[in-house]
Amino acid sequence: MGEKTDIKKEKGWFGRLVEDFGLPRLIITLFLILLLILAPIVGADFPSQITNIIARFSWNGILVLAMVPMVHSGCGLNFGLPLGIISGLLGATISIELGFTGALSFLMAILIATPFALIFGCGYGWLLNKIKGGEMMIATYVGFSSVSFMCMMWLVLPYKSPNMVWGLAGKGLRTTISLEGYYSQTLAKFLQIRIGNFVIPTGSLLFFALLAFLMWAFLHTKTGTAMTAVGSNPTFARAAGINIDRIRLLSVVMSTWLAAIGILVYEQGFGFVQLYMAPFYMALPAVSAILIGGASVNKASITNVIIGTILFQGIVTMTPTVMNNMIHMDMSEVIRIIASNGMILYALTRKTEGAK
Amino acid sequence: MNKKTNIVGLLQRSSVPIMFVIICALCIPIAGLSPSYLINEIVTRMGRNSFLILSLLVPIMAGMGLNFGMTLGAMAGEIGLILVSDWQIVGIPGMVLAMIISVPNSVLLGFFCGKILNMAKGREMITSYIISYFMNGVYQLVVLYLMGSIIPIAHTSIKLPRGYGIRNTVSLLSMRQKLDNLIPLTIRGVKIPVMTFIIIALLCLVIIWFRRTKLGQDMRAVGQDLEVARDAGINVERTRILSVIISTVLAGIGMVIYLQNMGNIATYSSHSQIGMFCIAALLVGGASVDKASIGNVFLGVVLFHLMFIVAPRAGAYITGDSMIGEYFRVFVSYAVITVALIMYETNKRRAKSLAGAQLAAEQEAQK
Amino acid sequence: MKSKRGLLAKLLVLAAVIAIAAAMFVIGRGHTVYFDNKEVKAEDGTVYKPFYKIEVYVGDERVAKLSEGDRGAYSVMGQKLKVTLHLTVKKDAKKQGSAVTFEIPYNMDGIIYNIPALLQGAPEEVYMEEFVPTPVQEDEDADVVVTDEFAMPSEDE
Numbered sequence: 011m012g013e014k015t016d017i018k019k020e021k022g023w024f025g026r027l028v029e030d031f032g033l034p035r036l037i038i039t040l041f042l043i044l045l046l047i048l049a050p051i052v053g054a055d056f057p058s059q060i061t062n063i064i065a066r067f068s069w070n071g072i073l074v075l076a077m078v079p080m081v082h083s084g085c086g087l088n089f090g091l092p093l094g095i096i097s098g099l100l101g102a103t104i105s106i107e108l109g110f111t112g113a114l115s116f117l118m119a120i121l122i123a124t125p126f127a128l129i130f131g132c133g134y135g136w137l138l139n140k141i142k143g144g145e146m147m148i149a150t151y152v153g154f155s156s157v158s159f160m161c162m163m164w165l166v167l168p169y170k171s172p173n174m175v176w177g178l179a180g181k182g183l184r185t186t187i188s189l190e191g192y193y194s195q196t197l198a199k200f201l202q203i204r205i206g207n208f209v210i211p212t213g214s215l216l217f218f219a220l221l222a223f224l225m226w227a228f229l230h231t232k233t234g235t236a237m238t239a240v241g242s243n244p245t246f247a248r249a250a251g252i253n254i255d256r257i258r259l260l261s262v263v264m265s266t267w268l269a270a271i272g273i274l275v276y277e278q279g280f281g282f283v284q285l286y287m288a289p290f291y292m293a294l295p296a297v298s299a300i301l302i303g304g305a306s307v308n309k310a311s312i313t314n315v316i317i318g319t320i321l322f323q324g325i326v327t328m329t330p331t332v333m334n335n336m337i338h339m340d341m342s343e344v345i346r347i348i349a350s351n352g353m354i355l356y357a358l359t360r361k362t363e364g365a366k
Numbered sequence: 367m368n369k370k371t372n373i374v375g376l377l378q379r380s381s382v383p384i385m386f387v388i389i390c391a392l393c394i395p396i397a398g399l400s401p402s403y404l405i406n407e408i409v410t411r412m413g414r415n416s417f418l419i420l421s422l423l424v425p426i427m428a429g430m431g432l433n434f435g436m437t438l439g440a441m442a443g444e445i446g447l448i449l450v451s452d453w454q455i456v457g458i459p460g461m462v463l464a465m466i467i468s469v470p471n472s473v474l475l476g477f478f479c480g481k482i483l484n485m486a487k488g489r490e491m492i493t494s495y496i497i498s499y500f501m502n503g504v505y506q507l508v509v510l511y512l513m514g515s516i517i518p519i520a521h522t523s524i525k526l527p528r529g530y531g532i533r534n535t536v537s538l539l540s541m542r543q544k545l546d547n548l549i550p551l552t553i554r555g556v557k558i559p560v561m562t563f564i565i566i567a568l569l570c571l572v573i574i575w576f577r578r579t580k581l582g583q584d585m586r587a588v589g590q591d592l593e594v595a596r597d598a599g600i601n602v603e604r605t606r607i608l609s610v611i612i613s614t615v616l617a618g619i620g621m622v623i624y625l626q627n628m629g630n631i632a633t634y635s636s637h638s639q640i641g642m643f644c645i646a647a648l649l650v651g652g653a654s655v656d657k658a659s660i661g662n663v664f665l666g667v668v669l670f671h672l673m674f675i676v677a678p679r680a681g682a683y684i685t686g687d688s689m690i691g692e693y694f695r696v697f698v699s700y701a702v703i704t705v706a707l708i709m710y711e712t713n714k715r716r717a718k719s720l721a722g723a724q725l726a727a728e729q730e731a732q733k
Numbered sequence: 734m735k736s737k738r739g740l741l742a743k744l745l746v747l748a749a750v751i752a753i754a755a756a757m758f759v760i761g762r763g764h765t766v767y768f769d770n771k772e773v774k775a776e777d778g779t780v781y782k783p784f785y786k787i788e789v790y791v792g793d794e795r796v797a798k799l800s801e802g803d804r805g806a807y808s809v810m811g812q813k814l815k816v817t818l819h820l821t822v823k824k825d826a827k828k829q830g831s832a833v834t835f836e837i838p839y840n841m842d843g844i845i846y847n848i849p850a851l852l853q854g855a856p857e858e859v860y861m862e863e864f865v866p867t868p869v870q871e872d873e874d875a876d877v878v879v880t881d882e883f884a885m886p887s888e889d890e
Contacts, residue, residue: 089492141711146492148711151704158697162690182687294499341511347503351496358493359485454842457810459761466754521842522866540763540808 031304034356038302038349042321045328052335057208059328066323068198068214069279070299072221073292074319076268077300081310082229083261084241085138087301087354090149091293092157093134094269097126099160102274102283103183106192107171116193119274127270128263130156135262139255153293161286187283193274194281214279221268222312237261241308298322298350301357325349378709382702383652386669389698390676397679402555404675411671412664413546413559414627416566419644419663421616423573426658427582428609429589431491432645432703435479435610437498439617440637441505442471446618447625448509448536448633452519456540458548461622468618475501476614480607487592491655491707498641509633532633542629562623569616570660585609589656646670646699655710673698760811764837767806767845767864770799775859781850785826788819789848804845812837818848 031039050056073091080088101123110118134152138145164183169175174187188194200213228234239247240257247254273292277283300310303318329342377384394404418436425433446464455463479497486493513519514530524536546559576582584605587595596602621640625631648658650673651666674695681691770783789797789805791814797805807814814835819828831852837844843864850860 137708140715141708142715143488144491144707144711144714146489147495148704148707150492150495151700151707155697155700155704158693158700161693162697165687165690165693166685339511341507344503344507344510347506348500351500351503354496355482355493355500358489358496359482453758454763455757455761456763456808457761459757459810460763463754463757463761466750466757469750 032356034353035302035304038321038325038353041349042324042328045325045332048332048336049328052332054331054335055207057206059331061207061209062327063320063324064215065198065209065211065279066327067319068211068218069276070272070296070323071218071315071319072268072272072275073296074272074299074303074315075218075222075225075312076265076272077296077305078225078229078310078312078315079237079261079264079268081300081305081308082234082241083237083258084244084308085258085261086146086149086307087297087357088149088262088265088269089146089293089297090134090153091265091269091296092153092289093130094127094266095273095289095292096156096160097130097266098123098270098273098277099283099285099289100126101270102277103169103174103187103285106174106187107169109171111191113193113196116196116274116278119193120271123270123274124267127267131263131266132259134266135259138262139258150293154290157287157290164285183285185284185286185288187285189277189281189283193278196278197275198279211279214275217275221271222315226312233257233260294354295322295326295350298353301353302350305357306360307357322350379654380652382650382706383665383669386650386673386702390669390672393673393676393680396683397676398683399676399679404672406556407675408668408671409556409558410546410627411674412667413562413566414624415644415647415667415671416663417562417569417623418617418620418640419648419667420566420569420573420660421613421620422644422648423658423660423663424576424585424609424612424616426653426656427577427589428585428606429592429656430483430494430606430609431655432648433494433610433613434491434498434641434645435476435483435494435501436613436617436644437637437641438475438479438501439468439472439614439619440621440640441501442468442475442614443618443621443625444631444633444637445471445505445508447538447622447631448513448519448524448532449517451536451538451540452521452524454521454540457544458541460541461545461626464622465619468622469615472615472618473611476611477607479614480610483610484603484606498638502638505637506634534633536631536633538625538629538631541626543627545623545626559627562627565623573660581605581608642699642703643670646702649702649706654706654713670699762812762839763808763810764812764841765806765808765843765864766814766835766837767804767843768797768799769845769847770801770803770849771847772802773847773850773855773859775850775855779855781847781853781855781859783849784820784822785824786821787848790817790819791815799848809837812839818852820852 049059073095076091076094077088080086098119101119101121104122105115105119108118134149137152138149141148165181167183169181169183173191174183176182176184195211197213197217198211201216202212203210229238236247236250236252237257237260239250240252240254244254247257273289299318299322300314301318302321303314303316305311305314305318326342326346329345330340333342334340418440421436421439422433425431443464446467449467450460450464479494482497483490483493508517510531512530513532514525519525519530519532524533525531526533543559545565546557546562549560549564551558551560577586584595584600585608587598587600588602588605592602595605621637624640625636628636647666647670648662649666650670651662651664653659653662653666677695677698678688678691681694682688684690768787768789770787772783773781775781783801785801787797787799788795789799789807791807791809796807796816797803799805814837816833816835818831818833820831821828833851835846841863843866845862845864847855847860847862
């Protein structure tokens, strides 16, 4: 024990930085800083780059935020995010089907998605309570199964709206549905600030801030602290008379609901609803984003969410442009895959306290 | 009493295969495919997939669960084949050479995978799953950017027009089904890949032999209880790494066999699908996360692929939409894995609580 | 002592595997052999006329049937190719048999043999030529790589 602390002292400031911050996180941060420095040099339009990062942050922030409750309650990283996303997609398509347009369609989508998210979340949470210890793997496959199940449903369900179904067959939803005339940019346009090339989607950011604040506030309520206790020290939580299963269920429902809202916000920014296999891999970017932000398998804060999303989306948007301008070789996809999955691997191999 | 629980246990364990038998029994008449076509397809697919699925057995023996990292071996096999087809080594020698090339890569990847899995004890599966994604990135880096620019690739037939990177599909026409047809045999219109089956049989024998070796025994001990094995003087970390390496190497060789049957490589997607299909097939055969036998492999191949063949046809017939069947079989693949994982985890918990209750009772009795 | 022997065995296995790999390089090298039945002119001005018909057999399998001006192809493994030629030199002439063994240079992927020239005793540089595929002009984006992240996991295996 004494030896270990000695080593810690000897490591100096850099060693300590690595230790506190985590080497992969440090590399990713430095990489982003490098990209930001390189961008103007290689002739990329700097304001539009920043605009891009902010816009993508506003699209993805809530999906990343959805990770927080489950991490807190010790359910691990929510690889089952697609389940929540599907609730959101159901909300979106039903809202359009019922003929709502404009901002109202966004509101209705949220309202319709909510009961789905609650039901799915309850089932999912109940399942995760039965298999404590193996959450992450099963969550992944629950996500996959539900996505592939919904692939069939999108074809079969009796949607009629001509804006959504295949033109020729008259049935079966299209793979991408344009939100033009519905809720495309609804939030982003609200109080939008525009200075030349530089655009801030104030509404989206405010919406994210609202949800993030609510999450923060919740985590400081009695139930919220109980949730943290369940995650960090289950024995203690049980001794304190906390109903662990109920708290875990609550966290899963919250996560699922946030994922549903998150995908709706993502769509309003992106301008399209993507169905079928699209939700399949949406969990991984969100998972790696929160990990890059400094979270671990059983610890996550709102700050982690914000930093992580900015770093992750920063790399996603900056790498292609910088790389293309520099070496005419677009390796961004590969870098993204390696960086994001490498980050998840790093987090999975860390020893976690209190989990067992 | 005991007998009754045995039957119930048996039913519970074989619930997935039974479910599949029912699905297939329902779908086969609807699909309306001729029996000879079905048998031909099943035999082909058995030859194609069995070796790959057998590669999953070793890590299960060592208690590391379903090795999603077998994808790594598949990547090594693909790299071997890409290089060999660029060197224009054809037929069986080409296959052998591709296998030999894949081995060092597989060992390296397996070692890496095993090292990481040792750092993530208790969540091996999700970790091996993420490793497969991570390595897919590295694979793309190698195949899409390094091949042709750093690793010499001569032929434009496999190189992208931009001068580096490999095309979406690489043709293996020169070694297509060369192994399957080495000893030609057709019984009543059913083409039997004799040589492939011989190799698969050999691998089965090797696996049976391996279980009895010192290393095999060690692996089973490690799989049963890590701490007990450690106390017994087994180098747990090394044993686990070895099990992953063996699995990866076998997967690499299996991938070469698989692809020689297919006749071309889908450079960027062959390997990513293979892991899921193999695991699903093994589970359909009645294996669980901690227990799998050679019998499970073959039953699984037959049932899973029968479903795979008939489901789209049946789906198209019932709904009039061919896509539904496609989605259906994907859904079933995932659902099977999900159900198997859930059953494994609940059983584990039940066993744990049972053991806990027993311990408590014993302590009570001692008082 | 024991570990030394183990090491030796390992080295032997390694050497054996490398030897096998090397052997595979030699015996497994594939070539595409093209048989021409075309008129060819040597540098010294000699003209070798094509035959009326040539049939090329490998074993009992006929791999090419060439009229005047035709080209046939055959994929071969290894550097030796034994063929039997059934020649009809002129129309209505009797079929002649002729056995030929080609020694294919290792480094050539494709190689063209002009059979009439070969049989009429032309020098090697006349009857043998490396086949160089004509580069097809391709659009850079013709083969866009889909890395499959969002694709269907399965169309068919």
